[in-house]
Amino acid sequence: MLKIKRETYKQIISSAREALPNEACGYLAGTSDTITHCFPMTNTDASPEHYSFDPGEQFEVLRKTRDLGLEIIANFHSHPQTPSRPSEEDIRLAYDPNIAYGIISLVSEDEHFNLFRIKDNKVIPEGYYII
C-alpha cells in the first residue's frame, strides 16, 4: 500500500486539469512507499488520447530526484474522457516493471486516481492512501 502526500495528490490533479483537453503525464517520486513529489512532464504527443514522455526530460527528472535523495515510485497520466483504468495501449506500453502506473480520470467533476502494477500484460491494482 502506497502513501501519497496530500499536497502531491493535489499537484497530480491540477496538472491533469491544466493539460486539458490533452492527456497530462509525469513522474511521482518519494522514498520507500511514500510519494512526496510530483514532476509534471511534457506530453510530446500533445494529444487528448495519447501520451509519451520526452526522454531528455526523463533523465533530467531522474537526476533531480537523485539529487533530492528520492526515487521514482510511479508515473501518472490522465484520461480526460475515459475511466481511471489502463487502456490496451497503456498495458502494451507498460515496460517498466519497477514502478506503479497512475491514471487520473477527469470524466466526472470529481476526479478519480488509481495506481496499478502492470507486468507481462497483467494489471494489478495498487492501493494507496493520502497522508
Add this chain to the structure above:
Amino acid sequence: MEIKLNGKQENIENNTNVADLLKQKGIQNVEMVTVQLNGTFVNKEDLSNKTITENDEIDFLYFMGGGSKSTVRQKRCYHQ
C-alpha cells in the same frame, strides 16, 4: 570493474558493451529503453559497439507512453 548503473555502484566484467549490460539487467528489447552513457544519449544501433570502461556512468530509463483510447474492461471495478 566498477561502474555506476542508474546511480548505484555495480561490478561488471571487463569488455562488457552496453547491449550486453542491458540484457544482463533483463532488457530483452532495446526499444523499451533509452540509454545515456556518461550523460550522453546512446543511439540504439550503437549499443553493441559501446564498450563500457571503468567508472562509466550508465543510466537507462524505460519508454513511458500510453493512451486512453480503447480502455480495457476489467472484472474488478475501481473508482470510476
